[in-house]
Amino acid sequence: MSNVNAISNNSLLSDLSIANKTADEPQSNELGQSAFLELMITQMENQDPLSPQENTEFIAQLAQFSSVESLDKLNNNFDSFTNNFVANQALQASTLVGRSVTVPTDRTQLETGDVVTASVDVPSSSSDITVNIYTESGSLVDQISLGVQPPGELVLRWDGQNAEVNGELLDWQSSQENGVEAGLYRFEVMTQANGESTELATALSANVNSVTVGSNGSLVLNLAGIGAVSLTDVKQFNE
Structure with a gap:
């Protein structure tokens, strides 16, 4: 049992402890990479020495977390792309003012x-x-x-x-x-x-008086005598 205790208190696990390395990082309600690693290391340190988890279980957890993290990054990148696309559309539509x-x-x-x-x-x-x-x-x-x-x-x-x-x-x-x-x-x-x-x-x-961006990201033209009209409803852009 002393050998098991020696392994559980191994300096390698102490060096990997995320708690010491992330003390100054802002707290979040989301389970980030650092929090996940800390949780996994704590799980390793406190597992039953007579019935330790298989390596495949830890690998599966890492793979699952990596998949979730990749999807989250993909969503963030897509949101950024969408925002940039809407901003670019709004910039182009602003050239219609006065036309x-x-x-x-x-x-x-x-x-x-x-x-x-x-x-x-x-x-x-x-x-x-x-x-x-x-x-x-x-x-x-x-x-x-x-x-x-x-x-x-x-x-x-x-x-x-x-x-x-x-x-x-x-x-x-x-x-x-x-x-x-x-x-x-x-x-x-x-x-x-x-x-x-x-x-x-x-x-x-x-005549286009102004251009606004709707709550859903759609572009709206404010036309003289008519009011708000979606950009998609425009039949023709006149000279």
């Missing part, structure tokens, strides 16, 4: 001296197309007749006084003598499809 984007909506802000771009998907069964433009209070200020348009994307540009469709200036002028004032306007694009009056979905341009 114009097109998003699915029926209303937007017309700025003084600026142009609103409307994108409309025209079905093959449509006939004459009319664009009604309303003020924020609901008053009709302009009505633009576009006639029959080919199926596909129709792009209307309107500055409050003149309009063009697919790059061609229309022979049309606003009913307002000096054009409409800057403000929030709602667009209604109507056509006859399959014998019924149908409103077509529109996407309108809007």
Whole structure:
């Protein structure tokens, strides 16, 4: 038994004691590498000398801890990568401030001296197309007749006084003598499809006032006259 006691008090185990080497390290509720080794050494020192644990048991514990530690490091690296990716996205998105984007909506802000771009998907069964433009209070200020348009994307540009469709200036002028004032306007694009009056979905341009990062890491654009819109909802980035 004296030999067993001599082994249990061996100076080698004392030299390996983590307690003496980590006295100044900050305490944590997590079982780190140092705490795990200290626990294992304590287990070795206090094992039953008549029935000691097999070496394979200690090796298995080390292997298990190494696997858990590797997974923890992988998670930390992934979190760091995600944070860097979001930060990089936010930095790139910040360059959109002051620019114009097109998003699915029926209303937007017309700025003084600026142009609103409307994108409309025209079905093959449509006939004459009319664009009604309303003020924020609901008053009709302009009505633009576009006639029959080919199926596909129709792009209307309107500055409050003149309009063009697919790059061609229309022979049309606003009913307002000096054009409409800057403000929030709602667009209604109507056509006859399959014998019924149908409103077509529109996407309108809007200026980006600011960019924010949502709680889930998603990027949100704050658009003039529209409000918060996810970056993923942007249909087009305008020049």
